[in-house]
Amino acid sequence: MxxxxxxxxxxxxxxxxxxxxxxxxxxxxxxxxxxxxxxxxxxxxxxxxxxxxxxxxxxxxxxxxxxxxxxxxxxxxxxxxxSLDVAAPCAAPDLRLTLEQALARLTPKQRTVLVLRYFEDLTEVQAAAALGVSAGTVKSTTRQALARLRTLAPELSELIGVTP
Incomplete structure (x- = not known):
């Protein structure tokens, strides 16, 4: 070798x-x-x-x-x-299941953008470069994905930065 x-x-x-x-x-x-x-x-x-x-x-x-x-x-x-043996993004198992179910209902593009922005902690510009799209596309896709999460799972409002 x-x-x-x-x-x-x-x-x-x-x-x-x-x-x-x-x-x-x-x-x-x-x-x-x-x-x-x-x-x-x-x-x-x-x-x-x-x-x-x-x-x-x-x-x-x-x-x-x-x-x-x-x-x-x-x-x-x-x-x-x-289910996957990854560290849960939140402590409560019920909340984790709700988050997984909500993420599963996003489009692949929306889920990818959220993973890059919030799990990988990339900036909008870095995420745009990684995906080969403009920063504006990343911004709008992030906005749309978060809006969809708010609709699909209002109980996640604490995680996605919305006060009830």
């Missing part, structure tokens, strides 16, 4: 769990998330010599762009969110 292969294997072992959570949040489906992560890691392996200084940024970028390609092509049907 070469040094590059060993470095790649160490990267995969260390970062797969975090990258898997991101892939799941982007897709809302365990199987699609696995496919998305495999695609991203395959790309990283192919270009390891070029990206080894910042592999996580490269893999996350592939996750975002590949997910966008999938929902732009509409190759997969919207599916419900299953």
């Amino acid at each position: 070469t040094d590059a292969e060993a470095e790649f294997n160490a990267f995969v072992a260390a970062r797969t769990a975090a990258l898997s959570r991101t892939a799941y949040l982007l897709t809302g489906d365990h199987h699609l998330a696995e496919d998305l992560l495999q695609t991203a890691l395959f790309q990283a392996a192919r270009h390891w010599e070029r990206i080894e200084t910042a592999p996580e940024a490269y893999v996350r970028r592939v996750l975002y762009t590949q997910n966008v390609s999938w929902w732009r092509r509409r190759k997969y049907a919207e599916s419900g969110l299953g």
Whole structure:
């Protein structure tokens, strides 16, 4: 095994769990998330010599762009969110279930934008660059997604910044 292969294997072992959570949040489906992560890691392996200084940024970028390609092509049907052993965004299990159900009812584009903005903590400009759209598109999609969440799950108002 070469040094590059060993470095790649160490990267995969260390970062797969975090990258898997991101892939799941982007897709809302365990199987699609696995496919998305495999695609991203395959790309990283192919270009390891070029990206080894910042592999996580490269893999996350592939996750975002590949997910966008999938929902732009509409190759997969919207599916419900299953359970995943990720840290809950909120302490109450009922609230977590409500959030998962509400997120599952968003469009893939809306869910992707919310994941980038609030889970990955990207700015509007960074999210726009990751998705290959304008910052205005990210702003309007975020606004529409949050409005839809408010409608679908008013009990989440505390999480999405609305006072009852």
